[in-house]
Amino acid sequence: MYELTGVSKVYRSGARTVEAVAGVDFTVTDGEWVAIRGRTGHGKSTLLNLLGGLDRPTSGQVRLDGRDLGRLSDAELTRVRAAAIGFIFQTFNLVPTLSAAENVEAALIPLRVSGAAQRRRRVAAALDSVGLADRARHLPSELSGGQQQRVAIARALVKEPAVLLADEPTGNLDEETRDEIIALLEKLWRERGLTLVLVSHDAAIARRAQRTAVMSRGRLTVRS
């Protein structure tokens, strides 16, 4: 469960300061799907970075299962990301030189999963769950945008995290592929009991979430 209390994030550039997140109080319960909407530049991705331990708040607390992520050491935060949080990015962020299977396997490296056979089995299962079992050896450049995002989803899920954070996962996809990806995410969320926080400016996607919150000028307004 996420508990955010008075969370702010301020960026400084010379004399200029930008308050990307301003005093956010917010709770996400286990297994919940929350969609965060908002216009570009209003702090959605910054909030997601704070939830994922990719950045630290300037003030306030981001608690995941009772642990204040802002107070953890870099090594502890890395361990939390490796074991408990899966990320999906708008631009897929696959390693271009690695095949689909190797990109998925990259998520198992920090977990030190022993045995090549076990790693291969988990990678194959993850790719199968996103419908790409037959594309395991393909490089990202040999896959369509939708297929690349499916590989990214498999990479996020192969370590069986409790939390899935998705930043505009359909932002680079056409409408038909967008619907396929959202349907896939919804299916996996239901099957695995994931906590899903999805950032999108697309109202159609947000409507499928259990709860919607809107970021505007760094402030979060929650709607049921």
Place this chain on the structure above:
Amino acid sequence: MFFFTYLARELRRRLRQAIFIALGLAVGVGLVLTVTAAAAGVRNAQAGVLKGLYGVGTDITVAGKAPSFNAPGTGGGGSGNRVSIQMGRSGAQMCVNGKCHALKNGYTIDNLGSPSYSPISAASVAKVAALHGVAAAAGGLLLTDNQTTISQTPSAPTSFTVDGADISQPKLGPLSDAAVSSGRAFTASDTGKNVALVDKGYAASNNLKVGGTMKIGGTTFTIIGLVEQPEGSNPPNVYIPLARAQAVAQQGPGGGSLKNDVNTIYVTAASAADIGGVQREIAKLLPSAQVTTPSSLASQVTGSLTSAARLADDLGKWLSVLVLIAAFAVAVLLTMAAVARRVREFGTLKALGWRGRRIIAQVMGESVAVGALGAALGVGLGYAGAAVINAIAPTLSATLTQATGLHMVTPDGAVNPTSSHTVSVPLSASVGGAALVAAVALALVGGLLAGAFGSWRIGRLRPADAIAKVG
């Protein structure tokens, strides 16, 4: 396994850049190897020249300092009697300590002397042998036989070099490196006999044969063998037993006897580490002698060999350093640029839970692999460079100049004739094992350096850079 898969894929992606960096390192390493090989070749050539004079097993050579000569009539020489030959309008005169004797035309003065070195008491050899750190010591007499035929026209004497060798110490001194090509070597029974070994080259040019005789210091010696020294060395022309050399030689024509003297002591140290200490101890024991090691003797050699040594030491060394610095700089800059292009990739890996040092290890691995490729190519270039040097390098010459010990006064002024020996030295550049290890290490260091600079950026990378925007 994943480490190597990722490494290989990444290097394949930027193959051209990897090859460019590797080639840069290879040129630097190849140049270092080539210069080192050439320098080693020059050093070997120098050692060859000196070895012929002082013997292969000699670490330290002790020699009596060169005698000085004063103007005629002022009396007193540096050592022994002061002798001069004056060519006046009334004829030739040989003067010993200012007292002159008329010499007839056609008269030959045959003197076996020690013009280049002052005598050292033979008893000093045992004292040197007893010093701490000395494995063996042998005395010797390096002599010059001058034969001057008197005529109205002054001319330089004909001369040849003679080594009075300690037969009981065959592993020390100039004879230690010689091989008998015909006849036989000295045996213990030759100690008191008038027998001689002659350098094969000198024998050929002077029509000397085994079983024949030759005059040395006015005494007839029987030639029992011809010996051959390694190519490029400058050996004595004739070898005779030390005891006979002491009996026949004089410190100048009509000068003092060398019966109880030597003028060189050849010393082998117990280990290379002892050489410095032994050198100092001998200098204390024999303060008037010149104590040198083969490396310091190299400065006595002149000619194109010395120029080559200077070229290899100065120009070659600095050229290698400059090329290496340039190669390192290119490797560092290109690696940093590659890391900059992969910020999103590394940020993503951090988001996946990769630790910073695991990513740094990946980048370092890539750089070291490029360094290893550079090392392999560089070793190939180094061998090729050494082969090119061996193929095109001209034969070098080395000149050793020694005083004949005669002081001649002619109507045109005083002359101190010297004899110089110029030998041709083939330059043989070869890549040594230590140089090979050092060159490979250099290329790997270049790779590590490039990886380290690239990794510095990764260390400072925030995981949030993976998303690369403030949403």
